[in-house]
Structure formats: C-alpha cells, structure tokens
Amino acid sequence: MSESYDLLVIGAGMAGSAAASKCAAAGWRVAIVDALPYGGTCALRGCDPKKILRRGAEIIDDARLMRGKGIDAGDLSINWSELMKHKHGFTDPVPQNMEDGLRDQGVQTLHGTASFTGPNQVLVSGTTYEAAKVLIATGATPRPLDFPGEEHLIDSTDFLDLESLPPRIVFVGGGFVSFEFAHIAARAGSSPVIVDRGARPLKSFDADLVELLVERGAGAGVQVQSRTSITRVEKAGAVYRIHLDRGGTPAVLDADLVVHGAGRVPDLARLDLEKARVAYGKRGVAVADHLQSTTNPDVYAAGDSADTPGMPLTPVAVFEAKVAASNMLKSGSTAPDYAAIPTAVFTIPELVRIGMLEHEARDAGLDVDVRYNDTSGWYSNYRIGETAGATKILVDKATDRIVGAHLFGSGYAELANTISVAMKHGLTTRQLKSATAAYPSTGSDLGSMI
The missing domain is CATH 3.30.390.30 (FAD/NAD-linked reductase, C-terminal dimerisation domain)
Incomplete structure (x- = not known):
C-alpha cells in the first residue's frame, strides 16, 4: 500500500510543524510523522519545562537574596513533586493540542519510526509514503559517550521527569544542560557538581562573564570541576562511583545520580539516508544555503538535523523550517538570515x-x-x-x-x-x-x- 503527498515532514517538533502548516495553508497535501509524541524537544523535553522548573529555583534564590532586607525566607523550599506536577500541567496537553491543530489545517498526522526506502519514498509502520518533497526535522539526541558505565547516566529528558531529586548529582559536560539543571538542583536542595574536560565551560560565551557565572554559582552550591575527564562510572549499591582523571591524577566522586549534559548530535541514525541518496555528516544533513540537500533536490532539512551555520536553538530551527517551506513552495533559493540571534x-x-x-x-x-x-x-x-x-x-x-x-x-x-x-x-x-x-x-x- 502506498500514499502520495506533496510534502512529508519527518519530525513533529516546532520546526517540522511550522513547515507543515505553511505548506498546507498554500494548498499542498501534507503529512507529518514522528515516533515520539508531537511537540518536539523544546515544548516537551527541553526549553519550556526547564524554564518552569527554573521558576521554582528563582523564587528560592530571590527570597535568599532579600534575607535581612525585609524578607524572612524561613524554611522556604521547593516541593519537587508539586513543581513537577505544575510542569506536567503544561507539557501533558501539548501533543494532542498540536496534533489537533495540524489536523485542523489539513495535515495528515502519522505515528511511527520513519525511514527512507528510496529518494522519495518513506516507510512508516509498514506503509510506504511517496512524497514530491521531504523535510527532515528530527532534531538532536544526546551525544554518545566514550567511557565504561555510560549506561548508568540519565539524559535531560529523564531529568525533567524525575519524581524526586537526590542529594548528590553529577552533571557530565560543561554546556547549557549541565549549568541550567545544576542551578535548578542547587536551589532545590541538592549538591550538584559539573565535571568538564575543558579548561573552562560554556566555551561559546564570553570568558570574563563565564568566570563571574561560575563564581556566582559556587555561592549557590554549584561546583564546577574543569580539566577533569570521566574514565568510568560504576554502580555500587544505590551509589554511583565516578572515576576521574584530573590532568593525570586519578580521583573518585560518589553521586546518587549522574546526568548526561555533554552535548547533542543530529538524530539521523534511523532514517536510512543512504537509500534516499542524502549526504550527511556529524553536523547533520549536507544542505545548500537554502536548506536543500546537496545530493537529493527533493529533500530539505532544518534545525538540528541540518548542517547549517545556525545555532542549535528552537527559534532558529523554526525560521529555518519556514524558509525551507517557502523555498519548496516557490522553487526558491532564499537563505536564512542568522544575524543578531540571541x-x-x-x-x-x-x-x-x-x-x-x-x-x-x-x-x-x-x-x-x-x-x-x-x-x-x-x-x-x-x-x-x-x-x-x-x-x-x-x-x-x-x-x-x-x-x-x-x-x-x-x-x-x-x-x-x-x-x-x-x-x-x-x-x-x-x-x-x-x-x-x-x-x-x-x-x-x-x-x-x-
């Protein structure tokens, strides 16, 4: 059995949904598919739920800052399970609301793992779909780690669904995820440690301001160990024993939870891109400036799936997807404008x-x-x-x-x-x-x- 569409979008996050809506509004026959609930990382497993949890941490921090200045913080604390329930109040309705919205716009919504079987053919749950154009917007997945015991780590998705917060948490990697979650955990009563192999964390930010952030975080209970590599992680009962290398000197750190915050890579492994004659690399699908595949003119890519100069940010992914949709609709060659993105x-x-x-x-x-x-x-x-x-x-x-x-x-x-x-x-x-x-x-x- 086979069905045909003008556009098939693989990935029902904010980017893929934006492109599907745009092309459907122009009269195209559009389908979208995802193996996960609709909504993508940002709305369900990233930006939005993280910022809700951060709000609890902000309240604690704000009260502490005003201690002795008219505010008696007393035993003010975060009730993690109630804060998590508040988060679910936002995230839980998202998949159905997004799917309903797409259907109202005439988009066919599909569920299952998508894989190419040819340049214009995509297999989903036993059905092959033909598409004049395909947009890949599958986002990113945690980067594979290279030390024994990496299977003991949880990722950011798991952290954002924790029913309770343990007292000792180690975050692996000195990037966004580790710092944001560590700052939340510290205000929620945990003792977080960020282990980073580099000389300094957050390397894409101004070094002087990063130093101030690390100092401010230390005062709130966030410890950063730079120039430190993890050699292995062992489970010893309920405790995780983390073996470290600090410039040639071995060390051991015990924790109740170890979180993967060491970066993400394009989530392309299950797509069988070779069968679609789509070239790709470590940074994603190889695309021209206007987001068209360099090897298959009927395939486009946007967001974390595409090898572009854009930062791995949801707003960037969304406007890339809109540009890609416009180029598909008009046979155009417009390139995204990446200027001055915060x-x-x-x-x-x-x-x-x-x-x-x-x-x-x-x-x-x-x-x-x-x-x-x-x-x-x-x-x-x-x-x-x-x-x-x-x-x-x-x-x-x-x-x-x-x-x-x-x-x-x-x-x-x-x-x-x-x-x-x-x-x-x-x-x-x-x-x-x-x-x-x-x-x-x-x-x-x-x-x-x-």
Whole structure:
C-alpha cells in the first residue's frame, strides 16, 4: 500500500510543524510523522519545562537574596513533586493540542519510526509514503559517550521527569544542560557538581562573564570541576562511583545520580539516508544555503538535523523550517538570515550572547570599542538584592553599531531582545540612547551599558 503527498515532514517538533502548516495553508497535501509524541524537544523535553522548573529555583534564590532586607525566607523550599506536577500541567496537553491543530489545517498526522526506502519514498509502520518533497526535522539526541558505565547516566529528558531529586548529582559536560539543571538542583536542595574536560565551560560565551557565572554559582552550591575527564562510572549499591582523571591524577566522586549534559548530535541514525541518496555528516544533513540537500533536490532539512551555520536553538530551527517551506513552495533559493540571534544560558542569573566575541570581531578586522560594565551595584540589581552582574558591549568604531553583546545578570535575557533588534536593523548606539525607556526598569539600563 502506498500514499502520495506533496510534502512529508519527518519530525513533529516546532520546526517540522511550522513547515507543515505553511505548506498546507498554500494548498499542498501534507503529512507529518514522528515516533515520539508531537511537540518536539523544546515544548516537551527541553526549553519550556526547564524554564518552569527554573521558576521554582528563582523564587528560592530571590527570597535568599532579600534575607535581612525585609524578607524572612524561613524554611522556604521547593516541593519537587508539586513543581513537577505544575510542569506536567503544561507539557501533558501539548501533543494532542498540536496534533489537533495540524489536523485542523489539513495535515495528515502519522505515528511511527520513519525511514527512507528510496529518494522519495518513506516507510512508516509498514506503509510506504511517496512524497514530491521531504523535510527532515528530527532534531538532536544526546551525544554518545566514550567511557565504561555510560549506561548508568540519565539524559535531560529523564531529568525533567524525575519524581524526586537526590542529594548528590553529577552533571557530565560543561554546556547549557549541565549549568541550567545544576542551578535548578542547587536551589532545590541538592549538591550538584559539573565535571568538564575543558579548561573552562560554556566555551561559546564570553570568558570574563563565564568566570563571574561560575563564581556566582559556587555561592549557590554549584561546583564546577574543569580539566577533569570521566574514565568510568560504576554502580555500587544505590551509589554511583565516578572515576576521574584530573590532568593525570586519578580521583573518585560518589553521586546518587549522574546526568548526561555533554552535548547533542543530529538524530539521523534511523532514517536510512543512504537509500534516499542524502549526504550527511556529524553536523547533520549536507544542505545548500537554502536548506536543500546537496545530493537529493527533493529533500530539505532544518534545525538540528541540518548542517547549517545556525545555532542549535528552537527559534532558529523554526525560521529555518519556514524558509525551507517557502523555498519548496516557490522553487526558491532564499537563505536564512542568522544575524543578531540571541542565545541564553538560563542559569540564575542568566548568561546571554548576541553576535561576535572579542577575538572574532578583531579577527574580522574590526576596530571595536569594548564597553564593559560591572552592573552588580546598579539600582536594578540592588533592588532585588543581587550581587552579581556585568555586561560587555562591542561597538564597531567605524559605524557606531553593536557587533557583539554579552550580558550576565537578572532579567538580561529580555534586555537582549532589544539589543538583537538594534543589531539586526543597524541602529547605532547613539540612536539607542536617544530612546526614553520606562524607569526604573532593567531595560532602562541599556543606555548606560552602551
């Protein structure tokens, strides 16, 4: 049995759903398939549930910061099971709501593992589907680890479904997942340790601000062990014994839970891409600038599935999918615009980057004015009792335009959105300063930062 579609989307996350909706609205016959519940990583197993759990941690942290300043925090604590129930109140309805929404738009919703059987043929649960175009939007999966005992680790999906939080947690890897979850766990009463093999964690962020984040996290109970590799993990009863190598010196660390936070890779293994004559590598499907496969013109890819310059962020995946859909509909060759996209590590406080790092700006031949501010004593931080905060804005002296913005502080992820718009549309710092902001607000600090 075979069915035919104008477009078959593999992956029912935010990106795949966006492309399916766009093409269905244009009158195409569209189907979408996923082996997991509809909604994807961000809504179900990543960004959104993580931020709900972070809210509990924020409340604890905010109360502690105001201790002795009029607030008696007392025995304020997180009830993990109730917080998790609150999270499920958001995530549980998502799959059905998303599937219903797609069906209302005329999209055929399929369930099962998809694999190519030919350039335009995809097998799902025993049925072969023909498609004039196929979009691969399968996202990413935890990176395979290379030490004995890696099977004892849980991943981010498992962490976001924990019924209870154990007292000692080790996070493997110094990236987003480890830092965000460790900051939540510390405020929830656990003692988290981040083990990172690199010289410093969060390597894609400004080094000076990362140092401030590590220091602030240490004060909240988040320990970071850099230049440390895991050689093996053993289970000893209810405890996990983690064997470490610290620059040639062996060490042992015991934990009640070990969490994989050492990065993700494109989730392509089950697709049988060779049968579709689709080239791919470690970074995903090989695509041209307009997201079309370099070896099969009927296949497109977006998000973490595609080897593009875009950051592994849900908003990036969504606009890539929309661009891919537009190119399929119009036989176009439009490339996504990756300029001035903010990325944030939602620790407490958060760490944000937009645009270039200092060395990148100088390597590009720009003469930049580095405008650094220690904002820890500014009113917006004093008001909430926060003692950590800094910003570093890189301004091209020739144009007076911001080419890089690096922020560490409470509420700075929201401030980053204003900077992103300014960078994307070429506003100068003089133009930004000419705007009158609502005062006193964190946003009103922007004029002083630049």
